[in-house]
Structures are given as structure tokens and as C-alpha cells.
Amino acid sequence: MSNLDFAVYGMKLQPGDIEGTFEFCQSESVVGVGWGLENKSYNSISEVKATHQDVVDERNAKGKKIERINKDGRLYAPIRYMLKDIEKGDYVWVNEGNKFALCKVQSDWNVTPNLDTEAAEQYSQYGIHHFRDVEWTDISYSLVPGFIRRKFSRRYGTLKEMDDGINAKSKLVMEALHGKDESVSDSSLDRAAIANKIKNTDSEQVFDILGPDETEDIVISYLQSKGWRIIKSSTDSSQAKIECEMRREENGESVLGYLQVKTGSAGVDPTTYKEYAESGEMIFFVESGVDVEDYDDMSEIKSGTIHEYIINNYNYLPNESMVKFDFMLD
Structure with missing residues (x-):
């Protein structure tokens, strides 16, 4: 014990x-x-x-x-x-x-x-x-x-x-x-075996194990797999409302994106992000959920989506997260 x-x-x-x-x-x-x-x-x-x-x-x-x-x-x-x-x-x-x-x-x-x-x-x-x-x-x-x-x-x-x-x-x-x-x-971490543990664990427990920084890293990794490129200079603490700015190409056009990540019971008010949605796409990952259906150019990444991404893309996960999952999951 x-x-x-x-x-x-x-x-x-x-x-x-x-x-x-x-x-x-x-x-x-x-x-x-x-x-x-x-x-x-x-x-x-x-x-x-x-x-x-x-x-x-x-x-x-x-x-x-x-x-x-x-x-x-x-x-x-x-x-x-x-x-x-x-x-x-x-x-x-x-x-x-x-x-x-x-x-x-x-x-x-x-x-x-x-x-x-x-x-x-x-x-x-x-x-x-x-x-x-x-x-x-x-x-x-x-x-x-x-x-x-x-x-x-x-x-x-x-x-x-x-x-x-x-x-x-x-x-x-x-x-x-x-x-x-x-x-x-x-190289000695058995990532496939750890991923199998995560597969047999519900989303709530997965995100309960992860810390805020680790969750943010994984959400960003997911977005990169969808073609978003992170603008490094936007990740500093001066950007209080967002985690980072991103860009990707859609139909030959450059699209600007913004990300906000909230873990645990923390929530967000979408109305406070309208200025971002007016110039690009405002993307949320909010573990407790967020309703953006009535807002243009705002979207939500569901916990289940990230859970599935973790299972299928375990080779991209940070070591700290993998060690936690290995130690804390049966």
C-alpha cells in the first residue's frame, strides 16, 4: 500500500x-x-x-x-x-x-x-x-x-x-x-501494453489520472494529427484566455485556430471567446462539457474522442502520462 x-x-x-x-x-x-x-x-x-x-x-x-x-x-x-x-x-x-x-x-x-x-x-x-x-x-x-x-x-x-x-x-x-x-x-516502456490498460478504462478515470499540462499536450497532439500547426510564440502565459494559436490549410486557404483546454469540473463561457471566433476557429476541450451549438466558428472536442486518440496513438503520448497510466491502471 x-x-x-x-x-x-x-x-x-x-x-x-x-x-x-x-x-x-x-x-x-x-x-x-x-x-x-x-x-x-x-x-x-x-x-x-x-x-x-x-x-x-x-x-x-x-x-x-x-x-x-x-x-x-x-x-x-x-x-x-x-x-x-x-x-x-x-x-x-x-x-x-x-x-x-x-x-x-x-x-x-x-x-x-x-x-x-x-x-x-x-x-x-x-x-x-x-x-x-x-x-x-x-x-x-x-x-x-x-x-x-x-x-x-x-x-x-x-x-x-x-x-x-x-x-x-x-x-x-x-x-x-x-x-x-x-x-x-x-524505449523500455511497453507502450502497447499500457495502451491496452487505457482501452479497458473509462474516459472519466483516464482524465482523472492525467494532469492539466498532460491533457493539454495530448489535445494539442490530437489537433496536430488533424493538420493544425502550433504557433510556438503563442503558447506563453501572456495569452491568458487560450492555450495557443494554430494554423492549417483548408481548400488552399490559411485558417487561424485557437485552443482552450479545461480539465476537471472547470467550465468556460463561450460568449467570452467571440472575439477569437470572429477571426478564426475557436476550439474547446472542456472535460465537464461545453455547449457551443449556437455559436458560429466554435467547436468542441469530446473526452471520448481524446480517449480514443490516446488508445490508437500511444506512441505519440508524453512519457509522464505513460508512466502514470502504467502505475495507476491494472
Whole structure:
């Protein structure tokens, strides 16, 4: 039985931009952060904090700023997460460039000075001073969920707790990914077998498994199969009412199209999209349904149509969706 009562963190595993840190932590099965300590043993987090406070006080006296203790008196967030907030059973996404790993925390906090001299020197060489033992699983880039990739594609701190996109469904996918053999790759997904599971599942359950972004990706894939070409520049967040603009050729003429996707119980008011229908075709995919029969140049894609498209075109589906279906369907 799955226990989803865990937190998810993300970290850029390269303290001090030291080359090889990712591979070192991979070989040692640890995740860690920097900020060096005195060469003595530590028996409590309060002792570690006291050392950091001493360093801050010393640097401040010399007019230097240092990020170890926050203004509110707490340990700097990455250190605090590593020592205190992270619990056994939590997951940590680790990233460096295009390399990703999903790690399940297995131990309480530890610090480099508590290791034997040889190990302490080795850890310090790679900038690791506060760490946890983990079950480390490498995840091929193609299987990393899209929302995880996007988080790391932007400026990202050393270690942060993830919030956006973390829910029961995404946690189930993480458990599935972490539990797979490290050799799993895009080509190893049995897409035909997964499609057969989807065929034996009703539409409501299919879309309950998919997230909003995945549903949007699949609807766009369906429209591309109907000859629509997506205009990439139209997909940014500045287009609040629509997901994207599209074009296709009909009888030698260029036709402009617009897409809106709504999942779950969310609905739309077609009257607010009249301006789009006046210049092209307004296309809706609304899981809860939308009535556009009385509107010119507006059309609806039914859930059953996309369900059928998924079954018959499984080789075009995103990996994240396939992993979810594989793990969550019998």
C-alpha cells in the first residue's frame, strides 16, 4: 500500500560549482549541501547551529555578509532543510545540467566532521558538509516529469521544498519512477501494453489520472494529427484566455485556430471567446462539457474522442502520462 505522506524537495547538487559533485554523491548514495564546519564532533543540530552563528558573528565583525543564519535567527534554509526539516521517506529530486536523480531519504542528519578523517576529506573535496543517506535512482531525462524539468530550467536555489505540481498523482508517479530499475528508459516502456490498460478504462478515470499540462499536450497532439500547426510564440502565459494559436490549410486557404483546454469540473463561457471566433476557429476541450451549438466558428472536442486518440496513438503520448497510466491502471 502506497503511503503518500512525504514531502518532495529539489536541489542543484553542485556546492561551490565543484565539478564531479553529482557523481560523488551518486557513488556514495548521499545528498548534501556545503557551508563548512569546525573539525570537531557534533552531537546535536543546536551544536551545528552554534558553529554557524560563530562564523556569522566573526564575519559580520569584519564587515562581511554570509548566508548561514537568517535574520529571523534560523539556520539558512538549505542547511535547515538538510539537518532538520527533511524526514526519512521524503524524496529529493537532484539535478545537474541534463542529469537527474530521484532520491529517497534513508537517514537522519549527519555532518562531515563526524566522519573518519579520510572520508571527511573526501566529502569536503566535493563541498559536502551536511548530508543525508539516500536510495539513489538515476532517472533518464526523457522520463523526468515536465513540471520537474521546468522547475530546474529556471533559476533554482541550492535546496528547496517543492510545492507546485506536488499532489497525490505526481507522488504516485515519483514512487513508480524511484522503484524502477535504473536501466529504465524511454524505449523500455511497453507502450502497447499500457495502451491496452487505457482501452479497458473509462474516459472519466483516464482524465482523472492525467494532469492539466498532460491533457493539454495530448489535445494539442490530437489537433496536430488533424493538420493544425502550433504557433510556438503563442503558447506563453501572456495569452491568458487560450492555450495557443494554430494554423492549417483548408481548400488552399490559411485558417487561424485557437485552443482552450479545461480539465476537471472547470467550465468556460463561450460568449467570452467571440472575439477569437470572429477571426478564426475557436476550439474547446472542456472535460465537464461545453455547449457551443449556437455559436458560429466554435467547436468542441469530446473526452471520448481524446480517449480514443490516446488508445490508437500511444506512441505519440508524453512519457509522464505513460508512466502514470502504467502505475495507476491494472
